[in-house]
Amino acid sequence: MDGIEGRHGYRPGGRSRYGERRVKMKAALADKGDFSMEGLCRSILERHRDTIRVRKPHIAVAKLARIIETILTLSNRQGFHATSLREISAASGVSMGGLYSYFDSKDTLLLMILGQVSAATTSVLENAPEDVAIDPVLHLRWLIETHVALTEAMLPWFVFAFLEAKSFPPAGRRAAVESEEATEAIFRGAIERGARQGCFSVEDPAFAAALLKPLLQDWYVKRAKWRRRGITADGYATRVQTFVEKALGARADHSPVAI
Amino acid sequence: MDGIEGRHGYRPGGRSRYGERRVKMKAALADKGDFSMEGLCRSILERHRDTIRVRKPHIAVAKLARIIETILTLSNRQGFHATSLREISAASGVSMGGLYSYFDSKDTLLLMILGQVSAATTSVLENAPEDVAIDPVLHLRWLIETHVALTEAMLPWFVFAFLEAKSFPPAGRRAAVESEEATEAIFRGAIERGARQGCFSVEDPAFAAALLKPLLQDWYVKRAKWRRRGITADGYATRVQTFVEKALGARADHSPVAI
DNA sequence: CATAAAATTGAGCGAGCGCTCGATTTTTTT
DNA sequence: AAAAAAATCGAGCGCTCGCTCAATTTTATG
Structure with a gap:
C-alpha cells in the first residue's frame, strides 16, 4: 500500500511535491475501504441488521443511502433536532412508515451515523503502513495527512x-x-515514541496529542473559512504538520517540505 | 492595571510562579468588568431595554439572572432546542407569561446570550495593558492567559x-x-507584529492565528477531560503558551517559565 | 400467472411545543 | 387607605412533532 510515491512526504531536498502529495492522500485511503455513500451505508447495514427490517441488501443499501444523504444535508444546514422526519421523508422520497423500516427511533438514526464515523476513523488511523509506522516523525506526519484526507472524504x-x-x-x-x-x-x-527516540523534544506528549485533535477538527468544522482563504486539504495538512513539528521540536533533518 | 505583579509571566530565572500567575489571571479580568451573573445580566438589560418589558432595573436584573442561570444549566446538559420554556419556567420559578416579559421569542433569548458572550470577549481582549501590548511576545502570552481566564469566569x-x-x-x-x-x-x-519585529519566525502568521482559537476553545469545550487529567486553568494557559511560542519560533530569551 | 412474501404507504394518534392574554397580585403614588 | 401602575400568573390555542399500523403495491417463487 502507498506504493509508488514512496517515502510519505519525506524527501531530502525536495520542493513543491503538491501533485504527489495529493495522489498520496487519496492513496492513503484507497486501500482502507470504500468511503462512498453506498459503501458507508453497506457498513451501517451490517452493524444494524437486527434493527433494519428490509431483508434484501441491495434494496436496503440503496434506500439507506438516500435517507442518510438527505439527513446529512438537512441536519448540517439546520441541525438534527430541528429536522423533522416529515422533512426527511419529503426530501428523500421515502414515506414516513418507510423510514421506520430502517430505524426504530430518531435517536437510533443518530447513533447509526455517529457509529459509522467513529468506526471509519479508528479503522483507518490504526492501520498505518509498516514502513511509515517505524519512524515516529513520518508516522505523525502520516496521521495528520490521513486524518485530513479522511475528513475530506467523509x-x-x-x-x-x-x-x-x-x-x-x-x-x-x-x-x-x-x-x-x-x-x-x-x-x-x-x-511518545518520538520523544523516547529523541526525534521530538517535548515536555508533555500527552498534552500535545490532546491539542492535535482540535487542530485537525478545525479543517472540517470551519470549512467555509478555509475555502474563503484558498487553503486546500493538502495545504492545510502541510501547514499543520509544519506547525506541530516545530512545536514538538522535531529534528531539522526531518522537517517537511516548505509550502 | 495589572500593577503589582509586574511583567506578565516573564521573569528571567523564575521558577514556580503559580501563585502569582493565578492572582494575575484574576487581576487581568478585574478591571475589565463584572463577570458575575448579575453583572452580565445588567449588561444584557442595557442592550435589550426595548424588548424587556419590566421597567425597574433591580427587579429585571435579578429575574433575568435567575432565568439565564436556569437556561445555561439546562441547555448545557440537554441542548437549547431540547429545553422547553415550560421546563425553564418550572426550574426558575418564573411563570410562562413572566418569561415573555423578558424576551419576545425563544430565538431572541438565544441571541441575548450569544450577544453577551461576544461583547465580553472583544471588550476584554481588545484592551491589553499598554506595557504588555508593546512587546508582541508578552502580548500574545497575555492574550492566551486572558482568554483562558475569561472563559473560566464565564x-x-x-x-x-x-x-x-x-x-x-x-x-x-x-x-x-x-x-x-x-x-x-x-x-x-x-x-504579525512579532514576525515583523523578529520576535517570531513564522511563515504564515494568519494561519497560526487561526489555529490558536481552536486550541483555546478546547479548554472550555472539553472541560471534563482536562479536569480528569488534573490540569488547571493556569496549567492549561502555560502549556498553550509554551506550545504556541515554540511553534512560532519565539526567541529563547522570552520563553515562559517551565511548568 | 397465481400466490406468498416483502416492501411501502400516509392518515391519524397522543403528546408536547412556543406563545398569548385576561385575570390577579404586588408595588408605588397620592 | 384608596387608586393607579407595574409585575406576575397559568390555562388554553393552534400547531407540529415522533411514531404506528391497516391497507396497498411491488417483487419473488413454484
Missing part, C-alpha cells in the same frame, strides 16, 4: 458528528468521547 | 455559545462568525 459525516454528538442521548455522548480518546491515543503513541 | 456562557451558535437563526450564525473573526484578528495582530 466531510458531511464528520460535520454532522461534530455538530450533533454533544446534545444527544447518553449512549451517543459516551461513544463520541471514547472515539475521540481512541484517536488521541494513536497520536499520543506516535509522539 | 464558563457556562462559552459552553452554551459553542454548543448552540451553529444550529440556529441566521442572525446568530453571522454574529458568531464575526465574533470569532474579531478574536482571530486580535491574535493575528500580535503575531
Whole structure:
C-alpha cells in the first residue's frame, strides 16, 4: 500500500511535491475501504441488521443511502433536532412508515451515523503502513495527512458528528468521547515514541496529542473559512504538520517540505 | 492595571510562579468588568431595554439572572432546542407569561446570550495593558492567559455559545462568525507584529492565528477531560503558551517559565 | 400467472411545543 | 387607605412533532 510515491512526504531536498502529495492522500485511503455513500451505508447495514427490517441488501443499501444523504444535508444546514422526519421523508422520497423500516427511533438514526464515523476513523488511523509506522516523525506526519484526507472524504459525516454528538442521548455522548480518546491515543503513541527516540523534544506528549485533535477538527468544522482563504486539504495538512513539528521540536533533518 | 505583579509571566530565572500567575489571571479580568451573573445580566438589560418589558432595573436584573442561570444549566446538559420554556419556567420559578416579559421569542433569548458572550470577549481582549501590548511576545502570552481566564469566569456562557451558535437563526450564525473573526484578528495582530519585529519566525502568521482559537476553545469545550487529567486553568494557559511560542519560533530569551 | 412474501404507504394518534392574554397580585403614588 | 401602575400568573390555542399500523403495491417463487 502507498506504493509508488514512496517515502510519505519525506524527501531530502525536495520542493513543491503538491501533485504527489495529493495522489498520496487519496492513496492513503484507497486501500482502507470504500468511503462512498453506498459503501458507508453497506457498513451501517451490517452493524444494524437486527434493527433494519428490509431483508434484501441491495434494496436496503440503496434506500439507506438516500435517507442518510438527505439527513446529512438537512441536519448540517439546520441541525438534527430541528429536522423533522416529515422533512426527511419529503426530501428523500421515502414515506414516513418507510423510514421506520430502517430505524426504530430518531435517536437510533443518530447513533447509526455517529457509529459509522467513529468506526471509519479508528479503522483507518490504526492501520498505518509498516514502513511509515517505524519512524515516529513520518508516522505523525502520516496521521495528520490521513486524518485530513479522511475528513475530506467523509466531510458531511464528520460535520454532522461534530455538530450533533454533544446534545444527544447518553449512549451517543459516551461513544463520541471514547472515539475521540481512541484517536488521541494513536497520536499520543506516535509522539511518545518520538520523544523516547529523541526525534521530538517535548515536555508533555500527552498534552500535545490532546491539542492535535482540535487542530485537525478545525479543517472540517470551519470549512467555509478555509475555502474563503484558498487553503486546500493538502495545504492545510502541510501547514499543520509544519506547525506541530516545530512545536514538538522535531529534528531539522526531518522537517517537511516548505509550502 | 495589572500593577503589582509586574511583567506578565516573564521573569528571567523564575521558577514556580503559580501563585502569582493565578492572582494575575484574576487581576487581568478585574478591571475589565463584572463577570458575575448579575453583572452580565445588567449588561444584557442595557442592550435589550426595548424588548424587556419590566421597567425597574433591580427587579429585571435579578429575574433575568435567575432565568439565564436556569437556561445555561439546562441547555448545557440537554441542548437549547431540547429545553422547553415550560421546563425553564418550572426550574426558575418564573411563570410562562413572566418569561415573555423578558424576551419576545425563544430565538431572541438565544441571541441575548450569544450577544453577551461576544461583547465580553472583544471588550476584554481588545484592551491589553499598554506595557504588555508593546512587546508582541508578552502580548500574545497575555492574550492566551486572558482568554483562558475569561472563559473560566464565564464558563457556562462559552459552553452554551459553542454548543448552540451553529444550529440556529441566521442572525446568530453571522454574529458568531464575526465574533470569532474579531478574536482571530486580535491574535493575528500580535503575531504579525512579532514576525515583523523578529520576535517570531513564522511563515504564515494568519494561519497560526487561526489555529490558536481552536486550541483555546478546547479548554472550555472539553472541560471534563482536562479536569480528569488534573490540569488547571493556569496549567492549561502555560502549556498553550509554551506550545504556541515554540511553534512560532519565539526567541529563547522570552520563553515562559517551565511548568 | 397465481400466490406468498416483502416492501411501502400516509392518515391519524397522543403528546408536547412556543406563545398569548385576561385575570390577579404586588408595588408605588397620592 | 384608596387608586393607579407595574409585575406576575397559568390555562388554553393552534400547531407540529415522533411514531404506528391497516391497507396497498411491488417483487419473488413454484
